[in-house]
Amino acid sequence: xxxxxTKFQIKIGSLELxxxxxxxxxxxxxxxxxxxxxLKSHLGAIVTKTVTPNASSGNxxxxxxxxxxxxxLNSIGLQGKGIIASMDVDIPxxxxxxxxxxxxxxxADSEIAxxxxxxxxxAHANRPYLQGIEVNVSCPNVHAGGAxxxxxxxxxxxxxxxxxxxxxxxxxxxxTPNTTEVVAVAQASVDAGADALTAINTVLGSHIDIRxxxxxxxxxxxxxxxxxxKPIAIHHVLNIAKALPNTPIVxxxxxRRAEDVLEFLMAGATAVQVGTHCFSDPAVFVDLVQDLDTxxxxxxxxxxxxxxxxxxx
Amino acid sequence: MxxxxxxxxxxxxxxxxxxxxxxxxxxxxxxxxLAFDLGRFHQKQHHVQAGQFLMLDVxxxxxxxxxxxxxxxxxxxxxxEGDIIYKVVGEGSKALSRWQVGQTSVALSSxxxxxxxxxxxxPRHTILLAGGVGLAPLxxxxxxxxxxxxxxDDMPTLVFGVRSQAEAQSLLPHLASLIPLDKLLLCSDxxxxxxxxxxxxxxxxxxxxxxxxxxxxxxxxxxPMMNACVKTAPTLLPNAHVYVSLENHMPCGxxxxxxxxxxxxxxxxxxxxxxxxPVFEASQLLWGKKGLDTVGFAGACDAxxxxxxTASAEGGV
Numbered sequence: 001x002x003x004x005x006t007k008f009q010i011k012i013g014s015l016e017l018x019x020x021x022x023x024x025x026x027x028x029x030x031x032x033x034x035x036x037x038x039l040k041s042h043l044g045a046i047v048t049k050t051v052t053p054n055a056s057s058g059n060x061x062x063x064x065x066x067x068x069x070x071x072x073l074n075s076i077g078l079q080g081k082g083i084i085a086s087m088d089v090d091i092p093x094x095x096x097x098x099x100x101x102x103x104x105x106x107x108a109d110s111e112i113a114x115x116x117x118x119x120x121x122x123a124h125a126n127r128p129y130l131q132g133i134e135v136n137v138s139c140p141n142v143h144a145g146g147a148x149x150x151x152x153x154x155x156x157x158x159x160x161x162x163x164x165x166x167x168x169x170x171x172x173x174x175x176t177p178n179t180t181e182v183v184a185v186a187q188a189s190v191d192a193g194a195d196a197l198t199a200i201n202t203v204l205g206s207h208i209d210i211r212x213x214x215x216x217x218x219x220x221x222x223x224x225x226x227x228x229x230k231p232i233a234i235h236h237v238l239n240i241a242k243a244l245p246n247t248p249i250v251x252x253x254x255x256r257r258a259e260d261v262l263e264f265l266m267a268g269a270t271a272v273q274v275g276t277h278c279f280s281d282p283a284v285f286v287d288l289v290q291d292l293d294t295x296x297x298x299x300x301x302x303x304x305x306x307x308x309x310x311x312x313x
Numbered sequence: 314m315x316x317x318x319x320x321x322x323x324x325x326x327x328x329x330x331x332x333x334x335x336x337x338x339x340x341x342x343x344x345x346x347l348a349f350d351l352g353r354f355h356q357k358q359h360h361v362q363a364g365q366f367l368m369l370d371v372x373x374x375x376x377x378x379x380x381x382x383x384x385x386x387x388x389x390x391x392x393x394e395g396d397i398i399y400k401v402v403g404e405g406s407k408a409l410s411r412w413q414v415g416q417t418s419v420a421l422s423s424x425x426x427x428x429x430x431x432x433x434x435x436p437r438h439t440i441l442l443a444g445g446v447g448l449a450p451l452x453x454x455x456x457x458x459x460x461x462x463x464x465x466d467d468m469p470t471l472v473f474g475v476r477s478q479a480e481a482q483s484l485l486p487h488l489a490s491l492i493p494l495d496k497l498l499l500c501s502d503x504x505x506x507x508x509x510x511x512x513x514x515x516x517x518x519x520x521x522x523x524x525x526x527x528x529x530x531x532x533x534x535x536x537p538m539m540n541a542c543v544k545t546a547p548t549l550l551p552n553a554h555v556y557v558s559l560e561n562h563m564p565c566g567x568x569x570x571x572x573x574x575x576x577x578x579x580x581x582x583x584x585x586x587x588x589x590x591p592v593f594e595a596s597q598l599l600w601g602k603k604g605l606d607t608v609g610f611a612g613a614c615d616a617x618x619x620x621x622x623t624a625s626a627e628g629g630v
Contacts, residue, residue, distance in 0.1 A: 029569040032424075032588075035325040036354050055617035057583050064564045064572035068404055069376035072564065076571045079583060084618040113622035120620070226377055256377075279565035280372070280379055282421065283327050283353070 007296055007303045008289075010044065010270055012248045013195035015132055015170045017044035017101065017271065020304055021261065021288055024252050024275030025050050025105040025134065025174070026076065030094050033282050042285040044271060045101040048091065050136045052106075053113050055082040060218040065207045071226015071254065071276055073205050075219040078107060078139070083117050087124050101131035103172065109142045109149075111158045118166035125169060132170040135163055135194075137185075138178070138201045138223075150176035150201070153188035164193030172250060174198040175240075177232055186240045186247070196248040198273065199236045203229050226276040230254030234267050241268025241309055256284060258291035265304060266311035325424065326352025328359055330369075332416045333394060335409075340479040342446070343410055345397045347420070359422060361388050361395070363454035364558055364592040367422035368566040369397075371408045379564045380421065381405040382587070384533075386449035387456055387487065398446045398484070424566050425591045428454050428531055428556065437496075439469040440527045440550065442512050442542050444534020448473055448484065450558050451533055455491045465493040470527070472498040472515055474538065478506035513541045516549045524550055532595070533558040536604035543595040555595040559605070561586045575605045 008019040021042070026049045030039060039046065058079030065073040080086060083106075095102045104121065108114045114135070121133065137150030137159060149155050160173055173189040175182055177200040186197050202223025209216040233253025240249055251269030255261060256277040264272045277284050292304070301307065333346035349359040361367075368380035387396040401410050412418075428450070436458055441451040455469060471492045475481040478501060488497060499507030500515040508515045512534070516524065530553040532542045539557050546555045564572040568588035576599030577584045584590070584598075599606040 026571075027569055029565075029567050029588075032325065032567040032569070036327065036421075053620040053622045057581070058571065058574070061574070062562070063574075064562075064570065066379050066404070066564070068378055071377060072379070074570070074572070079571050079574070082617045083620050108622065110622065116622055117620070276377075279567075279570050280370070280377060282565075282567055282569075286354075 005293070007293075007301070008044075009303070010305055012172075012250065012270055013170055015101070015195075019044035019289070020265070020269075020271040021285060021292075022103070022250070022271060022273045023047055023278060023285075024273035025136065027275040027278040030098060033278075033285075034098060036282060037286050039098045040100045042289050043100065045103050045131065046095050046098065047103045047134060047273065048086075048095050048105050049080060050078050050105040050107045051080055051083050051086045051090075051117075052078050053083050053108050053117050055085065056080055062216060062218055063222075065216045065222075067207070067224070067226065067228065070228030071224060072279070073207055073217060073222040073224055074202070075217045075222030077219070083120055087121070091130070092127070096127060096129040100129070102129045103132040103134050104130060105134045105136050105174070106163075107136040107139045108159075109139055111143070111155075111162045114159045115162035115166055118163040122167040122169070125167070130169065132172060133163065133167060134172040134174050134198055135160060136174050136201070138174070138176040148176060148178060150185060151179035151181070153181055153184040156185050157188040157192045160189050160192035160194055170195045172196040172198050174201050175236070176201045177229075177236055178204045182236050183239050183243045186244055190244060190247050194247075196250060196270075197240060197244070198250040198252060199240055199269075200229070200233045200253050203232060225253070227254040227256060227260075230260060230263075234263055237264060237267040237269050238312065241312055245309075256281070258288055258295055261288060261292060262295065262307065265307040266309070268309040268312055270305075270308050324352070324355055324357055324360060326355050326357065326359075326422070328352055328420050328422060330418055330420050332412050332414050334414060335412045336483075337410065338479060338483050340477065341401055342480050342483070343399050343401070343406075344483060345399065345409065345412070347395055347397065349393045349395065349420070358390070358393060359395070360390075361385055361423040361453075362427035363457050364427035364450050365423040365425045366450075366566070366591060367420045368424060368563075369409070370419040371405045373408045373411070375408075378405060378408070380566060381409070382424075382560070382563045382566050382591075384450040384453065384558070386452055388453060398449055400446055421566065425587060426589075428558070428592055429529070436463060436467050436469050438527055439529040439531065440524075440553065441469050441471045442516075442530060442532040442534070443471065443473045444512055444538035445475060445480070447532075447534030447538070447558070447560065449533075451531055452488065452491060454531065459491055468492055468496055470496040470498065472500065472512050474500045474512040474515065474534070475502075475506065477501050477503045481506055511541070512538060513545050513549070516545070521549075525552055527553045529553055530555045531558070532556065533560070536560075540600060540604045543600060546595070557593055557595050557598070559586045559591045559593065561591075563587050575599070
């Protein structure tokens with residue numbers, strides 16, 4: 001497919017994208033995937049792997065577990081070069097060279113770190129491809145004894161506010177499902193200036209290697225992702241869409257087929273991200289675009305935007 | 314002279330593959346032949362260089378699985394057929410073992426780098442150290458050499474270690490067609506084939522002057538076997554640069570997931586096996602007692618600029 005049809009165009013706040021289909025942070029290698037197909041013709045934007053203030057070599061092995069039929073666990077540990085080297089090298093060389101919007105995923109372990117990183121990004125944001133920031137709050141807050149940042153509306157509000165006051169870039173917050181307060185955290189994000197909400201990040205999970213009689217992951221627990229978490233993600237998208245009808249939602253969790261994308265849109269998501277399935281099938285984006293196009297033709301749907309939230313009770 | 318593993322220009326594509334045969338031996342070693350269609354995106358024929366790997370879709374009715382990395386043991390460019398040898402060691406290879414003739418699947422190929430070419434140097438000064446199904450990329454390298462016109466005199470020496478004769482039986486005709494018998498050293502754990510003992514023991518039994526002329530050693534096999542080869546190489550193969558082809562657990566094979574990393578010697582930084590490898594100079598990697606050090610890279614970030622995140626640094630951005 002050479003280019004998207006108008007039926008794929010969407011708006012997330014002020015940000016216009018050619019397609020509602022994006023990749024999820026940390027699951028996509030633009031330099032390899034672009035050797036297969038044109039990224040610009042199949043994705044609305046590229047979301048980067050999460051960048052942290054300083055370099056991190058990530059967690060020890062074993063970092064991933066396959067969960068046949070349902071997905072996987074990961075505890076990669078935000079391996080990366082840190083914001084300075086990422087802005088200098090990775091962002092322009094791997095992400096910024098595909099003539100399409102790039103959403104920079106960032107994470108930090110304190111409010112001040114979020115703020116300083118955002119100021120640094122803003123000072124280096126004279127790059128046309130850099131069109132948004134996705135704040136990943138699924139990390140420990142060092143000022144809260146290492147508890148998950150994203151679990152508390154107050155902490156998230158502070159973190160998002162810290163980012164918002166330093167940058168004018170569109171701001172998305174990626175919500176964790178590992179809290180009983182998902183909607184309150186969503187509300188706090190919007191109150192602090194978020195333009196959109198990405199739901200959901202991975203679900204905490206663990207796995208035992210019965211042969212070795214130990215947890216499979218070196219870090220014991222990790223993030224569960226893949227098709228098994230789709231009902232959880234749909235549940236949260238529905239709840240957030242109901243509570244915050246004016247805030248765009250980027251749905252993510254277990255998408256592998258066009259039907260999954262449609263489910264997310266109907267539940268209230270304006271766009272979607274494909275994560276785990278990129279690992280087992282990088283060409284998934286090509287199939288999704290073709291299959292959605294076919295579905296729209298068969299159903300007489302002129303624009304995918306018509307479908308957003310139609311299933312909301 | 315040290316040579317770099319090759320960053321190949323092999324085109325990457327997704328290929329529909331069809332099972333030509335999928336036979337098992339009594340020891341559980343399987344031999345799978347796949348016929349490759351033209352690539353889905355570039356409509357070109359499949360191309361591979363020894364060392365590179367493919368990611369094979371082994372999903373069945375159970376649904377989601379990661380693709381599995383395999384190296385081809387043999388590639389026929391004319392018929393577009395490639396051979397894989399594998400053992401049933403987990404869920405993926407178990408699914409593969411049930412594949413029937415004519416069944417189709419999908420492979421992403423070719424991925425990763427390739428063994429260095431020894432152009433300008435005689436390949437007979439290269440020794441191949443293979444353990445079990447680790448034979449595949451090494452014997453493909455020998456096959457590529459034959460296609461380039463290497464004569465018997467030019468061929469590398471191959472040391473091939475297996476558990477028992479039955480495991481190697483079906484492969485012997487293919488090996489003998491590529492490697493002259495006087496350059497083929499077979500060894501088995503139980504002594505039923507060739508020398509009794511593993512690959513390193515087999516090397517130790519050779520006359521040192523016979524081994525001194527090797528300038529390059531390419532190693533592929535189980536991690537403990539590669540570890541033993543790398544640790545003993547300075548003594549047993551004093552003049553050889555050692556390369557390993559790693560067979561790590563790879564969730565994606567495309568550099569997207571960061572699941573297959575190993576530590577880099579010196580810096581300790583994690584390297585993605587699928588993207589930086591799978592062929593590495595052994596000295597590039599961080600080795601532990603039993604194999605690759607998969608823990609020691611934590612905290613190794615000195616190479617990157619420090620970003621101050623404390624309140625006292627305010628204003629200093």
